[in-house]
Every structure is written in C-alpha cells, then in structure tokens.
Amino acid sequence: MPHGQIDEPFDGPDDGRPERRPSGELEASVLAALWAADGPLTPGAVQLELGDGLARTTVTTILTRLHAKGVVTRARSGRGYAYAPAQDSPGLTARRMHAELDKDQDRGTVLARFVSDLSPEDERLLRGLLADGAAGPDDTA
Numbered sequence: 323m324p325h326g327q328i329d330e331p332f333d334g335p336d337d338g339r340p341e342r343r344p345s346g347e348l349e350a351s352v353l354a355a356l357w358a359a360d361g362p363l364t365p366g367a368v369q370l371e372l373g374d375g376l377a378r379t380t381v382t383t384i385l386t387r388l389h390a391k392g393v394v395t396r397a398r399s400g401r402g403y404a405y406a407p408a409q410d411s412p413g414l415t416a417r418r419m420h421a422e423l424d425k426d427q428d429r430g431t432v433l434a435r436f437v438s439d440l441s442p443e444d445e446r447l448l449r450g451l452l453a454d455g456a457a458g459p460d461d462t463a
Contacts (some may be wrong), residue, residue, distance in 0.1 A: 346442045348376075353393065353407060353414070360396060362404035 355371040
C-alpha cells in the first residue's frame with residue numbers, strides 16, 4: 323500500500339463536526355416546521371421548532387432559498403421576515419411533478435410511462451379524478 327494511504331473507508335471529518343445531511347433534508351425539515359405552525363414563523367422560531375442545534379443563520383439561509391424557489395412566502399416582522407408555506411404538502415408535491423414533466427419535451431411518453439407504473443389503486447384514483455374533472459378531494463376551487 324502506498325505511503326500515507328489507509329485501507330479503511332473515510333466516513334467524514336473526525337473533528338467533532340456533525341456529518342453533512344443529505345441534500346434537501348434541511349429544506350424538508352424547515353417546511354415540516356412551517357406546515358405544523360399555526361401561522362408564519364421567524365427564522366428564530368423555526369430554529370426552536372427544529373431543536374437540533376442548527377444555527378439561526380443556517381435556518382435563515384434555508385428559508386431564503388425556499389423563498390427564492392417560491393416554496394414559501396415572507397412578510398416583514400420587525401427587522402426581519404416571518405415565513406409561511408406557499409402551499410400545503412400535496413400542493414408542493416404536485417408542483418414538483420409538474421416541474422419534472424416540464425423538463426421533457428415528449429410529455430405524452432412521460433405521462434404514459436408514469437401511468438403504466440401506477441398501482442391498480444392509484445390508477446383507479448387517477449381515473450376517478452379525471453372522470454370527475456376534479457383536482458383533488460380537498461380542493462374547493
């Protein structure tokens with residue numbers, strides 16, 4: 323074995339720093355805190371809700387990124403902002419599905435493959451929604 327190499331896998335820094343979270347995990351945690359709240363939250367309030375030692379600046383960065391993506395709204399609250407989800411969890415999932423669909427020019431093939439992979443229960447649900455012309459069971463529009 324060449325000098326300076328070890329044969330054990332490297333799991334990350336061994337300097338007391340926590341391991342990096344998987345991509346999107348922080349955003350999902352922040353959104354979950356906002357969805358659980360009764361109203362808009364400041365970054366400090368989100369930090370308290372998460373309760374896992376994140377710095378307020380980290381929470382503020384995540385909220386700013388979510389705002390830039392249009393996933394959360396914000397309104398002035400004192401010298402900073404209070405944030406609220408722009409839509410509920412099913413709405414966000416639908417938005418993501420639309421974004422994925424928009425990435426491909428052959429929408430028909432994408433939709434056909436999506437539908438062909440649905441479970442029989444999901445296929446019945448989709449057929450029912452299409453037949454009713456409804457967007458969803460909780461949709462009042």
